[in-house]
Amino acid sequence: MASPNKIRMPEASAIKGRGAASQVVGRFEKTVSRGEDDGWGSLYAEDDTDPIQPVQTEVRIERARTIISRNQSPDVGFSQSVNPYRGCEHGCVYCFARPSHAYLDLSPGLDFETKLSAKTNAAERLRDELAKPGYQPHPIALGINTDGWQPIEREHRISRQCLELLLETRHPLSIVTKASLIVRDIDLLAELARHDLVHVMVSVTTLDNRLSSKLEPRAAAPHTRLKNIRLLREAGVPVGALLAPIIPMITDAEIEHILEAVHEAGAMGAGHILLRLPHELKEVWREWLHLHYPERAAHVMSLIQQMRGGKDYDSRFGKRMQGEGPFAQLITQRFRKAYARLGFCGMPPLDDSHFTPPRKITPQGELF
Structure with missing residues (x-):
């Protein structure tokens, strides 16, 4: 009998509202179990007419010991980040952060988007770390391995608490999101912007609603993201767009159209990142590709490998974001030409x- 929250099917099939289609095994798993049907049809269901139950989202409360993560990567635009959650209910099948769930002995597949952790003391820990003697302020990227404004933020409000603290301390930050909930916090973002403390980058992968519902099933629809760009800009918040990831033969034909749409909506700048497939993500991606685009799956993977030195992924700094080879160069040239033609003004510096x-x-409170 299938266990709760498992999809009962002999082979993976697309799940409505989810990006991944199965529990891809994490790279740190010591044992792997696999069911084998004995021919009597009893492995996946006792009754073929019984409907398959959807995978439900589970949220675990986590008490973080530290909250600021630091890196020295030369090809990312930040040196420190804060992730209010683990996992992301948006379910973006291409998310480079999926393999991080393997450290929790959870699957980078369905578990990443259904078994989430909320760091409810994030703002408290952030206050402690910012108060340390000798702390040097550098822009904090709020939400990188997770979208800080994913659906569970409505209840937990952890990202908003962090925004309130960063405004209180006049600390600069940057945000990348594809969530409609970001506009809830326009009051704080506008005040941060008045002090040159915030950038918001709205991720726009495609303008095609049907494709978006397959690639990123629980994220805001493309037209909502354009609306969010407009609302943020009208509130005085420096906002840009991130075309990420660009996927050959899936989204690359839209590069110019996306840039035109976000520019018209008010984006001040834009960037792009090529599809990345680290660790278990390559299995999640291949499964999705064969389920949704079986007729072009081989061609897509061939182009990806051409841009990654013959492999599914090249993790070298300077290569992992943009790739190499003729097709990668063509994507970069198309982006740059469209960006220059449209005349983006660029994002202002953070202070x-x-x-x-x-x-x-302290337990004594504020006495003076």
């Missing part, structure tokens, strides 16, 4: 000169 360390909260 870290007014940072004021917070006071640690």
Whole structure:
């Protein structure tokens, strides 16, 4: 009998509202179990007429010990980040962060988008770390391995608490999101913007609603993201667009159209990243590709490998974001020409000169 929250099917098939179609085994698993049908039809269901139950989202409360993650990667635009959650209910099948779930002994497949953790003390830990003697302020990327404004943020409000603290301390930050919920916090973002403390990059992968519903099933629809760009810009928030990932033979034909749409909506700048397939993500991606585009799956993977030195992925700094080879160069040239033709003004610099360390909260409270 199938266990709860498992899809009962002999082979993977697309699941409505989910990006991944199965529980891809994590690279740290010591044992792997696999069911084998004995021919009596009893492995996946006792009754063939019984409907398959959808996979439900589970949220675990986590008490973080530290909250700022630091990196020295030369090809990313930040040196420190804060992730209010683990996993992401948006279910973007291409998400480079999926393999991080393997560290939790969870699947980078369905588990990544259905078994989530909420770091409910994130703002408290962030206050402690910003208050440390000698702390040097550098822009914090709020939400990188997860979207800080994914659906569960409505209940937990962790990202908003972090915004409130960063505004209080005049600490600069950047945000990448594809969530409609980001406009809930326009009041805080507008105030941060008045002090040159925030950038918001809205991720726009495609303008095709049907494709978006397959690639990123629980994220905001493309037209909603364009609307969010417009609303943020009208509120005075520096906002740009991130074309990520660009996928050969799936989304690459839209590069110019997306840039035109986000520019018209008010985006000040834009960037692009080629599809990345680290670790288990290559299995999640191949499965999705064969389910949704079987007729072009081989061609898509051939182009990806041409841009990755003959492999599914090349993790070298300077190569992992943009790839190499003629097709990767063509994508970059098309992006640059369209960007220059449209005349994006560019994002303004962030200001870290007014940072004021917070006071640690003590049992005595504020006496003076």
